[in-house]
Amino acid sequence: APATRLGLGAGYPRLRDTMQACAQAASLVVVDAPRLPLDTAAELARISTTNLLVLQLNVKDVRAARSMLGALHARGISPDTFTLLVNRYRRRTTPLDIEEARRVLQGIRIECLSNDFSAASESMNFGQPLEKIAPRSSFRKDIQQLAGRLLPVAAPVNGVHI
Numbered sequence: 001a002p003a004t005r006l007g008l009g010a011g012y013p014r015l016r017d018t019m020q021a022c023a024q025a026a027s028l029v030v031v032d033a034p035r036l037p038l039d040t041a042a043e044l045a046r047i048s049t050t051n052l053l054v055l056q057l058n059v060k061d062v063r064a065a066r067s068m069l070g071a072l073h074a075r076g077i078s079p080d081t082f083t084l085l086v087n088r089y090r091r092r093t094t095p096l097d098i099e100e101a102r103r104v105l106q107g108i109r110i111e112c113l114s115n116d117f118s119a120a121s122e123s124m125n126f127g128q129p130l131e132k133i134a135p136r137s138s139f140r141k142d143i144q145q146l147a148g149r150l151l152p153v154a155a156p157v158n159g160v161h162i
Helices: 015-025 038-047 059-074 098-104 117-126 138-150
Strands: 003-007 028-032 051-055 082-089 110-114
Touching: 015 028, 015 038, 038 059, 051 059, 059 082, 059 098, 082 098, 098 110, 110 138, 117 138
Parallel strands: 003 028, 051 082, 082 110
Antiparallel strands: none
16 A cells, blocks of 8 residues: 655644545555644654664764654653664764663663665655666665564565555
């Protein structure tokens, strides 16, 4: 079944109803919600099966992630329901070590996506999947592996076109 991407606008009074309707229409619903009020973010996290918090591996983003997870925890959302997704990751060139981030974030699951800016940018600019633009990209392989771990039933690795 196809995936549905839902971008949230200014109003959220029927968030739960909207999510239920999307779930009935598609087997996989991705909600890109970067700047939500905390109460709305908590509601969205509560009704979601998988929660990803995207960040880069630097002090500013790790502090922001810790703050966000703390604020959501205060609203009844367990930080254990989140996977922190480090994008643009390079082992030797990150300002912060992955183990230091794990220590600061108290063992919350962290996944990393390789930094392949040129392939990702070309894929987005031309509206083509990475499978076509850069089939051997490490970034593409990381996304496939992540999808296989997080969504084994809804999106098997062999069926994901990235």
